Amino acid sequence: MQLHLRTYVQQDFLSVFNAFDEQLFQKLSPPYPKMQLLRFDGSEPGDVVEVELQTGIKSFRWTSLIIDRKVTETEAYFIDEGQVLPPPLRRWHHKHLITKNGSGAVIHDIITFSTGFAPLDALLYPLMLAQFSMRKPIYRKVFGKV
Numbered sequence: 150m151q152l153h154l155r156t157y158v159q160q161d162f163l164s165v166f167n168a169f170d171e172q173l174f175q176k177l178s179p180p181y182p183k184m185q186l187l188r189f190d191g192s193e194p195g196d197v198v199e200v201e202l203q204t205g206i207k208s209f210r211w212t213s214l215i216i217d218r219k220v221t222e223t224e225a226y227f228i229d230e231g232q233v234l235p236p237p238l239r240r241w242h243h244k245h246l247i248t249k250n251g252s253g254a255v256i257h258d259i260i261t262f263s264t265g266f267a268p269l270d271a272l273l274y275p276l277m278l279a280q281f282s283m284r285k286p287i288y289r290k291v292f293g294k295v
Contacts, residue, residue: 150270152277154258156285159293162254166225166247173291174198177284182209192227192245194218202235209235213243224248237264237273253295256288 158165171189178184182202187210190196196215201208213229224246231241246257258281264270289295 150262150267150274152258152260152262152274152281154278154281154285156256156258156288157250157253157295158256158288158291159253159295161252162223162225162247162249163220165254165256165292166220168291169227169245176287176291179280179283191215192218192229197232198229199233211235213241222249237266237269239263239265254292256292258284 169192171186174189175186182204185201185203186199187201188197188199190198192215194215194217197212198215199210199212201210210233211231212233214232216228216230218227219225226244226246228242228244230243231238234241240261240263242261244257244259246259248255248257260277260281262270262273262277264273
């Protein structure tokens with residue numbers, strides 16, 4: 150299942166792209182489940198990001214590997230792919246795409262996920278949408294509202 154969220158911001162796309170660091174990652178953490186950052190190498194191919202999701206009942210590891218990164222004159226992106234995922238997820242592919250939009254930028258969160266069971270994917274979709282929609286006001290606060 151795929152989710153594509155777009156957030157329009159004031160800063161230029163390269164400034165936005167270069168701000169995707171550990172500090173922004175922490176700001177983007179959802180309120181639940183609580184997330185503890187265990188490792189953050191960066192956003193270059195081969196880098197690893199590892200977190201522990203704490204639900205209050207049980208903790209789960211989530212490890213993603215940065216598999217691709219590209220910068221052109223009009224866009225920049227990096228892709229993280231889940232290596233160790235919390236249940237029920239079996240597949241995770243997240244493209245962080247920043248495109249030029251006049252003097253500003255558009256932040257695209259393009260997420261493909263799967264549990265291996267289509268009806269469960271459909272049930273998770275609104276939860277994923279809600280979780281990642283929480284990033285929009287943070288992006289606007291950090292990079293300027295359009």
